[in-house]
Amino acid sequence: MKKIIDWFDERIGIRELFGHIANKQIPGGASFWYVLGSALLAIFALQVGTGIFLTFYYVPTPDHAYASVKFIQNEAIFGSFVRGLHHWGASFMVVIVALHMLRVLFFGSYKKPRELVWLSGVALLLLVLGFAFTGYLLPWDQKAYWATVVGTNIAATTPVLGQFLLRITRGGQELGALTLSRFFAVHTYILPASLALFAGLHVFLIERIGASGTYNAEKAAKKTEPLFPHQIYKDSLFFVLIFGAIIALAIWLPSMLEPQADPTDSSYNPRPEWYFYSMFQLLKIFEGRLEIVGTMVLPGALFGGLMLLPFLDRDPMRDPAKRPAVMTATFFGAILVVVLTIVGAQTPQTAQAAALSPTAKLGQKVFDSKNCTVCHKLNGKGGAVGPDLTHVAGRHDAAWMDKFLTDPQAVKPGIVMPKPEITAEERKNLIEFLQTLK
Numbered sequence: 001m002k003k004i005i006d007w008f009d010e011r012i013g014i015r016e017l018f019g020h021i022a023n024k025q026i027p028g029g030a031s032f033w034y035v036l037g038s039a040l041l042a043i044f045a046l047q048v049g050t051g052i053f054l055t056f057y058y059v060p061t062p063d064h065a066y067a068s069v070k071f072i073q074n075e076a077i078f079g080s081f082v083r084g085l086h087h088w089g090a091s092f093m094v095v096i097v098a099l100h101m102l103r104v105l106f107f108g109s110y111k112k113p114r115e116l117v118w119l120s121g122v123a124l125l126l127l128v129l130g131f132a133f134t135g136y137l138l139p140w141d142q143k144a145y146w147a148t149v150v151g152t153n154i155a156a157t158t159p160v161l162g163q164f165l166l167r168i169t170r171g172g173q174e175l176g177a178l179t180l181s182r183f184f185a186v187h188t189y190i191l192p193a194s195l196a197l198f199a200g201l202h203v204f205l206i207e208r209i210g211a212s213g214t215y216n217a218e219k220a221a222k223k224t225e226p227l228f229p230h231q232i233y234k235d236s237l238f239f240v241l242i243f244g245a246i247i248a249l250a251i252w253l254p255s256m257l258e259p260q261a262d263p264t265d266s267s268y269n270p271r272p273e274w275y276f277y278s279m280f281q282l283l284k285i286f287e288g289r290l291e292i293v294g295t296m297v298l299p300g301a302l303f304g305g306l307m308l309l310p311f312l313d314r315d316p317m318r319d320p321a322k323r324p325a326v327m328t329a330t331f332f333g334a335i336l337v338v339v340l341t342i343v344g345a346q347t348p349q350t351a352q353a354a355a356l357s358p359t360a361k362l363g364q365k366v367f368d369s370k371n372c373t374v375c376h377k378l379n380g381k382g383g384a385v386g387p388d389l390t391h392v393a394g395r396h397d398a399a400w401m402d403k404f405l406t407d408p409q410a411v412k413p414g415i416v417m418p419k420p421e422i423t424a425e426e427r428k429n430l431i432e433f434l435q436t437l438k
Ligand code: HEC
Pocket: 367, 370, 371, 372, 373, 374, 375, 376, 385, 386, 387, 388, 392, 395, 401, 412, 415, 416, 417, 418, 420, 430, 434
């Protein structure tokens, strides 16, 4: 062993390199508070490894994606386990990124001279969310498809550029083959490369500037500990703990697969992965003309605020007890996200279709087959030419609908809505369906 190390030492000086890294001092000493960052690096490695395994089988086209994931799930050796690791790894990544950020906020570690470390961290947070969003579509099952319809609709609410951004993210007006290959390319090429770049930058900056350590200046002056062995030991313990948890979850709660995506099924109630529940709930709170508050204004304010934080908060004091403004904002911000997530989780998961009467179900078929959603939104999906029909029964009774759907022109002259080409029977069923939309 010593000979091998000598061989490398002579050529690339690994003893000096290791000594340099291992002897980095941590002001105030090692602590379990500091284990989150290295855990994120480890989970990223896990995601890359399991992700590469998944690409051995996965086919990013609408007619094969679902079957290929099903194959991974049911046939490929260790397929379900590896997919489970990738799935739970993603969830852990989001949670630990959030905890890591809260720790840095709490310790005031974003302050001068660590502004660049913080900014690269905010970029990493966005990249992690980008991973989660693009990965969700890939299995091409019902929830993947419809959650992405809602998610990409958010891009369309951007002022001026909305339709343009929608076409870029979808690769066209509708969600289809181009959306899938685009999401796949972003998820497997662009984001991993970007994340590696920014994570490298993040670690490099920390390496240059040194660990920030405790916020307690007295304690920091009294005691320091080198990275190795104290911190590395704590990091490794945490490591074992979360990898144990991810492995256990992958075995006992494997990732599921819903029925294959059906773009004609408007009754499906879309629901994103849990880490986007808060965003999803905002979409529900701000409807119609206020939609942009939930899609752009609040998220924009949150990320804008995060980026500006080290430049606004320039007081060198790091003790959380003496920084009430930032601590209060952090506290309420975190509570808000948690509450929105919990409320979002209460939304019924399955289609409302189960509760429909047989005639209303027939009416829903009429609705789906007559392209009403080209112009109308229902449950967050569809066009914006006509009004959102999600709660239309609250505005019009059956008699009004009957007159209107017999001849829209007669009720509202000059309206762009074409006269529905349906029989009287179909109209009756359609109205029965529309009357369930309260
Ligand atoms: C070409 C686009 C288009 C299509 C297709 C279309 N609509 Fe409409 N619809 C509109 C517009 C625009 C209005 C709003 C008219 C107004 O209030 O001035 C409207 C209004 C309505 C309303 C009244 C909503 C309200 O809140 O006042 C109902 C109900 C309705 N449409 C049902 C349907 C049904 C059912 C179908 C499918 C058979 C359909 N529409 C297809 C454009 C369309």
